[in-house]
Amino acid sequence: xxxxxxxxxxxxxxxxxxxxxxxxxxxxxxxxxxxxxxxxxxxxxxxxxxxxxxxxxxxxxxxxxxxxxxxxxxxxxxxxxxxxxxxxxxxxxxxxxxxxxxxxxxxxxxxxxxxxxxxxxxxxxxxxxxxxxxxxxxxxxxxxxxxxxxxxxxxxxxxxxxxxxxxxxxxxxxxxxxxxxxxxxxxxxxxxxxxxxxxxxxxxxxxxxxxxxxxxxxxxxxxxxxxxxxxxxxxxxxxxxxxxxxxxxxxxxxxxxxxxxxxxxxxxxxxxxxxxxxxxxxxxxxxxxxxxxxxxxxxxxxxxxxxxxxxxxxxxxxxxxxxxxxxxxxxxxxxxxxxxxxxxxxxxxxxxxxxxxxxxxxxxxxxxxxxxxxxxxxxxxxxxxxxxxxxxxxxxxxxxxxxxxxxxxxxxxxxxxxxxxxxxxxxxxxxxxxxxxxxxxxxxxxxxxxxxxxx
Numbered sequence: 001x002x003x004x005x006x007x008x009x010x011x012x013x014x015x016x017x018x019x020x021x022x023x024x025x026x027x028x029x030x031x032x033x034x035x036x037x038x039x040x041x042x043x044x045x046x047x048x049x050x051x052x053x054x055x056x057x058x059x060x061x062x063x064x065x066x067x068x069x070x071x072x073x074x075x076x077x078x079x080x081x082x083x084x085x086x087x088x089x090x091x092x093x094x095x096x097x098x099x100x101x102x103x104x105x106x107x108x109x110x111x112x113x114x115x116x117x118x119x120x121x122x123x124x125x126x127x128x129x130x131x132x133x134x135x136x137x138x139x140x141x142x143x144x145x146x147x148x149x150x151x152x153x154x155x156x157x158x159x160x161x162x163x164x165x166x167x168x169x170x171x172x173x174x175x176x177x178x179x180x181x182x183x184x185x186x187x188x189x190x191x192x193x194x195x196x197x198x199x200x201x202x203x204x205x206x207x208x209x210x211x212x213x214x215x216x217x218x219x220x221x222x223x224x225x226x227x228x229x230x231x232x233x234x235x236x237x238x239x240x241x242x243x244x245x246x247x248x249x250x251x252x253x254x255x256x257x258x259x260x261x262x263x264x265x266x267x268x269x270x271x272x273x274x275x276x277x278x279x280x281x282x283x284x285x286x287x288x289x290x291x292x293x294x295x296x297x298x299x300x301x302x303x304x305x306x307x308x309x310x311x312x313x314x315x316x317x318x319x320x321x322x323x324x325x326x327x328x329x330x331x332x333x334x335x336x337x338x339x340x341x342x343x344x345x346x347x348x349x350x351x352x353x354x355x356x357x358x359x360x361x362x363x364x365x366x367x368x369x370x371x372x373x374x375x376x377x378x379x380x381x382x383x384x385x386x387x388x389x390x391x392x393x394x395x396x397x398x399x400x401x402x403x404x405x406x407x408x409x410x411x412x413x414x415x416x417x418x419x420x421x422x423x424x425x426x427x428x429x430x431x432x433x434x435x436x437x438x439x440x441x442x443x444x445x446x447x448x449x450x451x452x453x454x455x
Contacts, residue, residue: 226342
């Protein structure tokens, strides 16, 4: 049997260990008390609010434009614009697009900010359509615009729902607005001559993509403001940007269908329908009636002035060919009443106040062929000689009371060349010849050079 060591003199010895109390063993057949709950341990707030992994993307593009014009700006003279020789340089736009996605939840947030003409501020604009009046344009000295800001949620594999600000799904520019998407130095003059350029509004958007290549888009957005409609630019000025808050009393419905089944081809149609009366800054387009209740703004209702747009569009990128085209028709109901009321608007509103036509028509197309390989460049380069044709008539088949002014029927013939490196850095040069609707008006010629990037 082992013996404990004897104590050594001069060295402290440890005290013997105290006896440990033992819990009594449970007695069979006798209920035992429940154990006391453990005290809750506080969880740091940083752990209780863990952020998911967000995938972020940042893209941008910028445009610079140099132009030579042989005509003056005033087209309202008897023989059209005067002969002139002027150069214009423009920091056309810088657009930054940010996107954050949560793939696990099918969520996406997208924002796009555009800086136009190099900054912001106010400027004077000479309105020849209004007898040469000067108008204060708060957004023409340069603009900073939030063109897109929306949250999108995937609904299954083929559908998505978005709420916020996004492009109105009409025409070609809602899908192809980047400078490497088209061949000319500027966006087409036909489309931008009757509707807002890269038109954006707020609302709801639903997209559904069928497996066999049909893509449907439906949108419910705020409508236009008819105080901005005019002879020269039809519905372009109806885009609500004059006030901080946009009126959505009159909503618009947009439906678009695109076929993407054939490789390199996208073609489809779109339709827009929305009233424009109750989005005016003041309720000044109301119906007159007897015994009206003066406690109501519009006791007999408003004059309805719905705007309808229909278009058919095409995009081709097949082999060395690149082409785009569009035909768009627009109709404004009660255009005469809108014109009468617009003629009495205040100068301070900054609108043209010229009669607006009942109908408008626009068509354009461009086609180019990549000859980079022919001239010895590698596949990283693209070199497109191209031709383009624009037609726009902002007084197409107007009412009998309105003079069909040929000044507002324009045709533009453009020839040029577009170069880009891997669709990132580009340079374009083209020559445009514009003819108005009658030979009495002097033709207008423009030579443009554009360059920029697309990252």
